[in-house]
Amino acid sequence: MSDDFIKMENVSFSYGARKYEKCAISDINLEIKRGEFLAIVGQNGSGKSTIAKHLNAMILPSSGKVFVDTMDTCDENKVFEIRRAVGLVLQNPDNQIVSTIVEDDVAFGPENLGINPEEIKKRVYFALKAVGMHELKKEFVSRLSGGQKQRIAIAGILAINPDCMIFDESTAMLDPCGREEVLKTLLHLNKKQGLTIILITHFMEEAVLADRIAVMKGGKIIKIGGKREIFSDLNLLESCHLSLPQSARLILSLRKNGLKIDGNPINKTECIDVLHRFLSSFR
Numbered sequence: 001m002s003d004d005f006i007k008m009e010n011v012s013f014s015y016g017a018r019k020y021e022k023c024a025i026s027d028i029n030l031e032i033k034r035g036e037f038l039a040i041v042g043q044n045g046s047g048k049s050t051i052a053k054h055l056n057a058m059i060l061p062s063s064g065k066v067f068v069d070t071m072d073t074c075d076e077n078k079v080f081e082i083r084r085a086v087g088l089v090l091q092n093p094d095n096q097i098v099s100t101i102v103e104d105d106v107a108f109g110p111e112n113l114g115i116n117p118e119e120i121k122k123r124v125y126f127a128l129k130a131v132g133m134h135e136l137k138k139e140f141v142s143r144l145s146g147g148q149k150q151r152i153a154i155a156g157i158l159a160i161n162p163d164c165m166i167f168d169e170s171t172a173m174l175d176p177c178g179r180e181e182v183l184k185t186l187l188h189l190n191k192k193q194g195l196t197i198i199l200i201t202h203f204m205e206e207a208v209l210a211d212r213i214a215v216m217k218g219g220k221i222i223k224i225g226g227k228r229e230i231f232s233d234l235n236l237l238e239s240c241h242l243s244l245p246q247s248a249r250l251i252l253s254l255r256k257n258g259l260k261i262d263g264n265p266i267n268k269t270e271c272i273d274v275l276h277r278f279l280s281s282f283r
C-alpha cells in the first residue's frame with residue numbers, strides 16, 4: 001500500500017458551469033505523504049486556494065480524482081470523515097471564530113461532532129496547550145491579538161483531531177509577531193505531533209520552513225521539489241514573480257557586486273554561517 005495521504009489525479013476544476021470556461025486549475029497531479037510539510041506558492045489567481053478547497057471536499061473536481069487517506073472526495077458517505085481529517089485555516093481569524101470565550105470556541109467543533117463532555121474537555125486542554133494559549137482559556141476572544149485569535153482558530157480545528165491542516169495564507173493579515181506565533185505553532189504540530197501540513201503562502205521566508213515546495217502558475221503546478229532545488233531555480237522564480245528568501249537575496253547581491261562568496265543559504269542561520277566563513281578567509 002502507498003503511504004500517500006493525499007492524492008490528486010489529473011484534477012481540473014472550473015468555477016463556471018459551462019465546459020468551455022477557463023479552468024481555475026488544470027490537470028493537477030499531487031501526492032502528499034503522511035507527516036509531510038508542503039508549501040504551495042504562486043501569484044494571486046494561480047489556483048492555490050482551489051487546490052486547498054479540493055482537499056477537504058469543499059469543492060469536487062470537474063474531472064479527475066482526489067483521495068484523502070484513500071477516501072474519494074466524491075463519495076458522499078465520506079465527506080464528514082474527510083472534513084475531520086483535513087482542517088482548513090483561512091486568512092482572517094475573525095471569520096473562523098464563533099464564540100465569545102476562548103475555551104467555548106475551541107469546544108465548538110467537537111461539540112458539533114457529538115463527542116462526550118469528558119472527551120471534549122481533554123481535547124480543548126490538548127489543543128490550547130498545543131498552540132500555547134491554555135492560560136487564556138477563560139479570556140474574551142475579542143481581547144486577543146490577531147496572532148492569538150489565529151492560534152485559537154487553529155486550536156478549534158485541532159480539537160476535531162485532524163491528520164492534516166491546510167493554512168491558506170493564514171498569516172497574511174498578521175503583524176510580524178503574530179506571524180511568528182502561528183509559524184511556531186505550525187512547526188510544532190508538524191515536527192512534534194506528526195501532523196501533515198500544507199502551507200499556502202506569499203512569503204518565501206515561510207515557504208523555506210517546508211520540506212517540499214510546489215510552485216503554481218496559471219492553474220498548474222509547474223514545479224515541485226525540495227526547497228533548495230526550488231530556490232536555486234532563479235529563472236523559474238522570476239517567471240512566476242516570486243522572490244528569494246532574504247538571506248539568499250543578500251548573498252546573491254554581494255556576489256553580483258564582485259565578492260567571491262560561496263554557498264546558497266536559504267535561512268538566517270545558514271546566511272550567518274556563509275558570511276562567517278567568508279570573513280574568516282581574510283584572517
Ligand code: ADP
Nearest residue numbers: 015016024042043044045046047048049050051
Ligand atoms: P489563488 O488562491 O492562487 O489566488 P484561486 O484558487 O483563488 O487562486 O483562483 C484561481 C482562479 O479561479 C482565478 O482565476 C480566480 O479568479 C478563479 N476563482 C477563484 N474563486 C472563484 C469563484 N468563487 N468563482 C469564480 N472564479 C473563481
Ligand code: MG
Nearest residue numbers: 048049050168
Ligand atoms: Mg488564495
